Amino acid sequence: MHSFIESFRSAILSIRAHGFRSFLTTLGIVIGVASVIAVVSVVQGLSYSINSEFENLGSNTLTVRAHTPLKEALKGKIAKITLQDYQDIKERINDIDAITPIVTGFGKIREVKFGSQIEVSNVIGTNSNYRSVNSLYMSEGRFLTFSDEKKRRRVAVIGQSLITTLSLPESPIGEYIQVGGEWFKIIGVTESKGEIFGIDQDNILFIPFSTIQSLIGRQSSFQMDIQLSLTNLDSLTPVQKRISNILRTNHDLAPEQPDDFKIQTAEQLRSSFTSIIDSITIVLGGIVSISLLVGGIGIMNIMLVSVTERTREIGICKAIGAKRHHILLQFLIESVVLSLFGGLIGILIGFGLGSFAAAIIPNFPAANVPLWAIAVAFGFSAAIGVLFGIIPAAKAANLKPIDALRYE
Amino acid sequence: MSLIELSHIAKHYTMGDQTVKALDDVSLSIAANEFIGFIGASGSGKSTMMNILGCLDSPTLGEYYLNGTDVAQLPESRLAEIRNKEIGFIFQSFNLLPRASALQNVMQPLIYRGFSLATRKTLAIEALEKVGLDTRANHLPNELSGGQRQRVAIARALVTRPSILLADEPTGNLDSQTTKDIMALFDQLHKEGQTIIMVTHEPEIAAHCLRTVTMKDGKVLRDQHA
Ligand SMILES: Nc1ncnc2c1ncn2[C@@H]1O[C@H](COP(=O)(O)OP(=O)(O)OP(=O)(O)O)[C@@H](O)[C@H]1O
Ligand SMILES: [Mg+2]
Numbered sequence: 221m222h223s224f225i226e227s228f229r230s231a232i233l234s235i236r237a238h239g240f241r242s243f244l245t246t247l248g249i250v251i252g253v254a255s256v257i258a259v260v261s262v263v264q265g266l267s268y269s270i271n272s273e274f275e276n277l278g279s280n281t282l283t284v285r286a287h288t289p290l291k292e293a294l295k296g297k298i299a300k301i302t303l304q305d306y307q308d309i310k311e312r313i314n315d316i317d318a319i320t321p322i323v324t325g326f327g328k329i330r331e332v333k334f335g336s337q338i339e340v341s342n343v344i345g346t347n348s349n350y351r352s353v354n355s356l357y358m359s360e361g362r363f364l365t366f367s368d369e370k371k372r373r374r375v376a377v378i379g380q381s382l383i384t385t386l387s388l389p390e391s392p393i394g395e396y397i398q399v400g401g402e403w404f405k406i407i408g409v410t411e412s413k414g415e416i417f418g419i420d421q422d423n424i425l426f427i428p429f430s431t432i433q434s435l436i437g438r439q440s441s442f443q444m445d446i447q448l449s450l451t452n453l454d455s456l457t458p459v460q461k462r463i464s465n466i467l468r469t470n471h472d473l474a475p476e477q478p479d480d481f482k483i484q485t486a487e488q489l490r491s492s493f494t495s496i497i498d499s500i501t502i503v504l505g506g507i508v509s510i511s512l513l514v515g516g517i518g519i520m521n522i523m524l525v526s527v528t529e530r531t532r533e534i535g536i537c538k539a540i541g542a543k544r545h546h547i548l549l550q551f552l553i554e555s556v557v558l559s560l561f562g563g564l565i566g567i568l569i570g571f572g573l574g575s576f577a578a579a580i581i582p583n584f585p586a587a588n589v590p591l592w593a594i595a596v597a598f599g600f601s602a603a604i605g606v607l608f609g610i611i612p613a614a615k616a617a618n619l620k621p622i623d624a625l626r627y628e
Numbered sequence: 629m630s631l632i633e634l635s636h637i638a639k640h641y642t643m644g645d646q647t648v649k650a651l652d653d654v655s656l657s658i659a660a661n662e663f664i665g666f667i668g669a670s671g672s673g674k675s676t677m678m679n680i681l682g683c684l685d686s687p688t689l690g691e692y693y694l695n696g697t698d699v700a701q702l703p704e705s706r707l708a709e710i711r712n713k714e715i716g717f718i719f720q721s722f723n724l725l726p727r728a729s730a731l732q733n734v735m736q737p738l739i740y741r742g743f744s745l746a747t748r749k750t751l752a753i754e755a756l757e758k759v760g761l762d763t764r765a766n767h768l769p770n771e772l773s774g775g776q777r778q779r780v781a782i783a784r785a786l787v788t789r790p791s792i793l794l795a796d797e798p799t800g801n802l803d804s805q806t807t808k809d810i811m812a813l814f815d816q817l818h819k820e821g822q823t824i825i826m827v828t829h830e831p832e833i834a835a836h837c838l839r840t841v842t843m844k845d846g847k848v849l850r851d852q853h854a
Contacts (some may be wrong), residue, residue, distance in 0.1 A: 221741055222739060222743065222744060222745070223739050223740065223742060226739045234725060234727070237727055326705050434784070530753070532723075533725055533726075535723075536723045536724075536725060537725075537736070538684075538708065539682070539684055539711060539717050539723070540711065540712065540736060540737040540739055540740070540784065541708055541709065541711045541712020541713070541740040541741075541788075542708065543704075543708040543709075543740065544704065544705065544708075546739075546740060608810050620678055620685075621684045621685075621711075622684045622685040624721070625684065625719075
């Protein structure tokens with residue numbers, strides 16, 4: 221025990237004796253750990269905010285969207301949810317509390333114009349239910365109403381970003397803009413939703429479902445998603461089954477053919493996003509671990525130099541009675557202390573970097589460093605210290621006393 | 629049985645196709661409380677002899693009994709224990725740890741015994757007092773004169789109360805006055821019962837020894853008792 225404390229003390233002493241060199245040595249670990257922590261904190265912050273996003277979507281909500289199986293996609297077929305599907309679901313299923321069609325504009329219908337400014341935006345045709353199902357809040361004006369839908373009004377609700385990109389007045393209610401060549405009156409502005417995966421959620425524009433239908437025209441079939449909330453949570457599974465039956469019949473699918481659509485609960489949607497984020501974390505983490513490896517090699521290199529430099533000292537210690545384990549421990553502790561020190565600084569810098577990145581990107585969720593990441597970074601640095609310190613330490617410990625003493 | 633018993637000890641170095649016999653069939657016995665000096669020309673094998681006696685090196689052939697145990701048969705960890713407990717080694721070039729103070733240098737061998745800090749300190753200060761250097765305890769080696777450094781080294785060798793004090797040209801790097809002081813210290817240690825084995829070039833120093841062994845080409849040429 222006393223010899224352990226002494227080994228520790230002498231390790232610290234020799235690290236301090238070469239202050240600048242020790243600092244440079246740990247730099248590899250510092251950078252490695254800092255990038256791990258920065259990446260993890262940003263991605264976890266993102267995942268945290270996506271999770272809370274989906275919490276807004278009630279648990280009794282189902283989303284129906286087209287899904288082209290890979291085999292079909294290779295044949296050039298693209299699956300679609302059609303207007304017919306929407307009407308059939310709406311008419312034939314009883315337990316529906318609210319049903320929301322979501323049609324995304326394409327081609328010319330994505331062009332939004334005010335004065336001389338043209339902006340390509342995410343134009344969505346939907347109805348009044350959309351707001352409550354998606355927990356959308358208004359910062360000004362109102363959302364689409366039942367009567368907008370019924371009277372096929374040319375009205376639009378816009379996202380925050382369009383105010384700046386189209387150079388609209390600060391309070392744009394009542395202004396007229398062109399969408400797909402037709403005139404629309406702005407009736408509301410939604411509250412900001414920020415970005416997800418770097419995609420601006422506020423470059424968006426809502427118009428009534430009936431209006432977008434007339435813009436697209438009856439002849440061309442269009443792509444839509446359907447959201448529906450149920451009156452009764454227990455009917456979730458039977459409703460999923462019945463929708464599936466309707467869609468399979470409408471799409472003429474033979475029994476052996478796979479579904480060309482997906483009916484997902486909010487929970488299923490969330491977990492598919494979470495799994496994307498988890499794989500991003502793993503891939504980035506893997507890349508960044510390589511820098512930790514490089515840092516470890518740097519430590520090994522300097523430890524080998526240190527052993528060579530101190531060969532004579534090792535000889536002296538052996539001559540006065542040091543055993544193998546005394547020498548081994550001293551050098552091992554030295555390399556572990558070096559790399560833990562690097563890890564500690566790395567964690568601090570990484571956290572700072574993550575917070576900084578989150579702060580300068582507008583609307584980006586706050587960085588969130590999970591405790592496990594800190595524990596892993598710390599454990600990893602210690603392991604690197606042991607792993608890359610053991611060879612130099614063993615080299616020192618195995619020196620024969622007479623050879624070490626003779627070393628010039 | 630005597631303290632040290634060497635029988636037919638040889639140390640060979642192979643350099644390419646020729647073999648250097650640094651020690652060639654040396655048999656010798658040394659009793660407790662002897663004050664013995666190895667003398668002889670440069671390259672005659674004196675240092676090789678000391679390194680083997682101090683368990684820093686092992687002989688190519690022969691047996692070395694220290695207190696009745698055959699040292700050649702022992703594993704490295706037992707040899708480390710012997711170096712720590714039985715032997716105090718003093719080098720020509722002092723061999724102090726450069727970053728440790730005089731006191732810490734003297735305390736160092738006691739670490740390997742597992743003594744507590746307080747015990748180590750008490751014993752080390754005692755040893756420094758013995759060599760008259762307790763006032764310099766907190767100086768680093770490079771803040772001390774050559775003579776003072778060698779005293780620290782002697783204190784370090786004595787602090788473990790070894791049965792043998794080995795000194796390879798301990799005054800080789802020192803001026804004549806300091807040499808006299810160090811030799812006076814050796815005389816006193818010998819009077820107190822310490823076994824001392826040393827190597828020297830200088831006849832005046834050899835005169836302090838009660839027995840001189842002259843080496844030549846790795847063999848014992850003469851073994852004289854004063
Ligand atoms: N590591 C070694 N490799 C090869 N030969 C060696 C080695 N160590 C010593 N020798 C040889 O062994 C012989 C004895 O050397 P040693 O150092 O014992 O002499 P010495 O009597 O101490 O001389 P000096 O008085 O100059 O110190 C020399 O010829 C030397 O060249
Ligand atoms: Mg010599």
